[in-house]
Amino acid sequence: MTSTVITNIGNLVTNDPAQGEGKLGRIRDAAVVIDGETIAWVGASKDAPDADEAYDAKGRAGIPGFVDSHSHLVFAGDRTAEFNARMEGRSYKAGGIRTTVKATRAASDEELEANLVRYLAEARKQGTTTFETKSGYGLTTHDESRALRIASRHTDEVTYLGAHIVSPDHKDDPAAYVDLVTGEMLDACAPYARWIDVFCEKGAFDGDQARAILTAGQAKGLMARVHANQLTYGPGVQLAVELDAASADHCTHLTDEDVTALASGNTVATLLPGAEFSTRAQWPDARRLLDAGVTVALSTDCNPGSSFTSSMLFCIALAVRDMRMTPDEALWSATAGGAQALRRTDVGRLTPGARADLALLDAPSHVHLAYRPGVPLVSAVWQRGRRTP
Ligand code: NIG
Ligand code: FE
Numbered sequence: 001m002t003s004t005v006i007t008n009i010g011n012l013v014t015n016d017p018a019q020g021e022g023k024l025g026r027i028r029d030a031a032v033v034i035d036g037e038t039i040a041w042v043g044a045s046k047d048a049p050d051a052d053e054a055y056d057a058k059g060r061a062g063i064p065g066f067v068d069s070h071s072h073l074v075f076a077g078d079r080t081a082e083f084n085a086r087m088e089g090r091s092y093k094a095g096g097i098r099t100t101v102k103a104t105r106a107a108s109d110e111e112l113e114a115n116l117v118r119y120l121a122e123a124r125k126q127g128t129t130t131f132e133t134k135s136g137y138g139l140t141t142h143d144e145s146r147a148l149r150i151a152s153r154h155t156d157e158v159t160y161l162g163a164h165i166v167s168p169d170h171k172d173d174p175a176a177y178v179d180l181v182t183g184e185m186l187d188a189c190a191p192y193a194r195w196i197d198v199f200c201e202k203g204a205f206d207g208d209q210a211r212a213i214l215t216a217g218q219a220k221g222l223m224a225r226v227h228a229n230q231l232t233y234g235p236g237v238q239l240a241v242e243l244d245a246a247s248a249d250h251c252t253h254l255t256d257e258d259v260t261a262l263a264s265g266n267t268v269a270t271l272l273p274g275a276e277f278s279t280r281a282q283w284p285d286a287r288r289l290l291d292a293g294v295t296v297a298l299s300t301d302c303n304p305g306s307s308f309t310s311s312m313l314f315c316i317a318l319a320v321r322d323m324r325m326t327p328d329e330a331l332w333s334a335t336a337g338g339a340q341a342l343r344r345t346d347v348g349r350l351t352p353g354a355r356a357d358l359a360l361l362d363a364p365s366h367v368h369l370a371y372r373p374g375v376p377l378v379s380a381v382w383q384r385g386r387r388t389p
Helices: 080-087 094-106 109-125 141-152 174-182 184-192 207-219 236-242 256-264 273-278 286-291 312-322 327-341
Strands: 003-013 026-035 038-044 053-056 061-064 066-068 128-134 157-163 195-200 223-228 247-250 268-271 296-298 358-361 378-383 386-388
Touching: 003 358, 061 327, 066 327, 094 141, 109 128, 109 141, 109 378, 128 378, 141 157, 141 184, 157 174, 157 184, 157 207, 174 184, 174 207, 184 207, 195 207, 207 223, 207 236, 223 236, 236 247, 236 256, 256 286, 268 286, 268 327, 273 312, 286 296, 286 327, 296 312, 296 327, 312 327
Parallel strands: 003 053, 003 061, 066 128, 128 157, 157 195, 195 223, 223 247, 247 268, 268 296
Antiparallel strands: 003 026, 026 038, 061 358, 358 378, 378 386
């Protein structure tokens, strides 16, 4: 195993208050020692121990690699026409998903995998070192399980979303589709997945259907996460808390009861500002959630319909500018918050024993991620201790 010491990190965020200042555990003039795949030491650069290799950060800022806890990357085709129509004033509807379902079913395994690899590489260059991704554009037992099989070759955080919308093949019999999703399709998909998700929304699945789907998944050992309260108010958030889902994602339309439920449970509110940006929708109110004591994560929701961005940097800038988060809060949510939304303690922070996932920024501090929007500030990335290209 090789060890590497990275010295002269001008401003390091560890997300471990025991390592440095404040909730972000900031250390000035810091160093990090990587041993194999893990962090072995963190501290002041002047105290750094020797290692096999040395890397001089030359004053750049360092952050934990981003944890993107919500994406839909197994798909084919794109939805340029739908985006254009929206920018001319049309509204976003769940039904657009059908366009991608058609293209995805028609694609070969190789095409789907090549697409996934391309988007993962794109995200990695922008500092993302942990990815969750979902099925949901197959909607048959064969197409959902092959999506998950392909995804599981590239990440441990794989989510079964057979319940994205009612399959077009069952449009006259949604109950039969729920039976399929909770029966044969679940059996075929569970071996490749860690999570089960459902789009609980008008035009997708109602509260009772969502409950049946999530509890069937939990009975097979999958953990729950929910697409909740994106387009309208609804039962998704409270159902997520009740079933101890790791995360309720979107959280755009929330009642006071929804906020109270989130504050009292173990469910993270994952906000996906790329979706509101690309659908010209109302922003989720991060400030309201944070002030109520809710744990907030930020993620891209990268998908061809509602949010075709792989950039956590972009999401941080939007969250700060439009969702009333501070730059510190947004960075925490995009790293430690994402880790909590995936119930992981080994990523999202730079502390001895954690996975050696980190990024250096061409900037004096992480605040520049929001202050300099649209600028590719990520200049070096280590994933599992390895420098990625
Ligand atoms: O998270 N909300 C449901 N699913 C995706 C959109 C998928 C699509 O439009 O293709 C989302 O925004
Ligand atoms: Fe989504």
